[in-house]
Amino acid sequence: MHLLVTGGNGFIGRQVCRLAVADGHDVTSVARSGPPASDERGPWADDVTWVAADVFAPQKYRERLTGVDTVVHSIGIIEESPEQGVTFERVNGDAGLLVALEAERAGVGRVVYVSSSTTPPGVRAAYIEAKRRAEAAIEDLGTETVVPRPGPVYGPGQPHFPAVVNRLLAALGRFEVVAKRLGEDRPLSVETVGRAIYACAVEDETAERLDGPAIAAYR
Numbered sequence: 001m002h003l004l005v006t007g008g009n010g011f012i013g014r015q016v017c018r019l020a021v022a023d024g025h026d027v028t029s030v031a032r033s034g035p036p037a038s039d040e041r042g043p044w045a046d047d048v049t050w051v052a053a054d055v056f057a058p059q060k061y062r063e064r065l066t067g068v069d070t071v072v073h074s075i076g077i078i079e080e081s082p083e084q085g086v087t088f089e090r091v092n093g094d095a096g097l098l099v100a101l102e103a104e105r106a107g108v109g110r111v112v113y114v115s116s117s118t119t120p121p122g123v124r125a126a127y128i129e130a131k132r133r134a135e136a137a138i139e140d141l142g143t144e145t146v147v148p149r150p151g152p153v154y155g156p157g158q159p160h161f162p163a164v165v166n167r168l169l170a171a172l173g174r175f176e177v178v179a180k181r182l183g184e185d186r187p188l189s190v191e192t193v194g195r196a197i198y199a200c201a202v203e204d205e206t207a208e209r210l211d212g213p214a215i216a217a218y219r
Contacts (some may be wrong), residue, residue, distance in 0.1 A: 002026040003201055004068045005110075006055055006099055007075035008048065009036040011159055012114060015194025015203065016072055018044045025202070028068070030061045031075075036084075040157060055095050058102045065106035070201040072112045078120050078127060078160050093130030100138040100145070106163045112200045117151045117184040118214055127181045139208070144199040148193070148210040151182065155190030184212040196198050 003020050007013040008029025014036055019024075020027045021044040034052035034106065036043060053060035065071070077091045100111045115135055120127040138145050154161070154169035161169070173179055173187035180186065195218040200206050207214070 001069040001202055002028070003070050003072060004028045004029050004030065004065060004103075005072045005074060006095075006163075007073070007219050008210045009033060009040075009050070010074060011157060011190060012073040012153065012157070012193055012197065013072070014040065015190055015197050016074065018042065018200040019194060020201070023202070028064050030032055030055060030064065034165060055099055058098065062102060062106070065102060065108060067208050068103070068108050069101040069105065070110040070112060071099060071108050072114070072197060072201050074114045074129075074197070076114065078123050080124075088124060088126040088130045091130075092127060093134045096131075096134040096192070097137045100141055100143065104141045105145045108143060110146065110201070112146045112148065112197060113138050114197060115147050115149045117149045120152070131181075146206050146208060146210070147199050148200055148215060149212070150188050150193045150215050151185040151212045152153065152187045153193050154187055158190070179216070180213075182212075185187070185215060186212045188212065188215055189219070192216065 003014050007033045008017045017027050017099050029047040030051045030053050032054050035050040051061050051064055059173055073096045080087050097114050103111050115131045119125055135147050152169050154166050160168045169187040175181055196215040
């Protein structure tokens with residue numbers, strides 16, 4: 001198979017790329033900064049085609065969608081910079097829909113839109129509203145869609161949470177009695193989330209949506 005991962009150099013995207021390469025798939029990543037930093041890339045990165053392009057400039061990567069079987073959209077933010085045009089509405093919502101429209105246009109068979117179960121503490125409700133808006137719009141397209149909704153994701157190199165929060169989430173995630181009680185919002189390791197999203201991309205049969213408990217099954 002040929003997978004195209006938007007944000008393949010990111011926290012979750014790297015996991016998907018690594019797993020796909022290990023299984024012998026062709027992998028292309030589209031991200032503004034191209035490949036991951038040297039301290040975040042392993043030998044697998046040499047087998048990924050890294051395309052430095054903004055997803056809002058589809059003319060820069062449109063031709064890369066030819067022959068792609070599945071697009072995994074893993075771009076998202078929890079902090080905004082409105083003066084730079086970086087808002088939840090634009091990055092968490094519009095970007096996913098634009099990529100899905102380009103995928104449909106190119107005849108891609110499946111789009112995996114990485115969403116979220118809830119809004120992180122202290123973050124505007126627009127965070128999740130944008131994701132739900134994108135989910136609804138993408139599901140109306142002609143392309144098969146899958147929407148994983150993980151809860152908080154922890155792991156080495158987590159860019160969105162302070163180290164102490166990352167450690168707390170890891171402790172909660174490993175304490176199964178507590179994690180199960182959190183339901184859809186249970187903390188999950190980035191390795192688990194990566195495996196679940198990868199499965200959504202390549203397995204013949206998959207649910208239209210995966211919540212936290214379903215994703216946790218990929219531990």
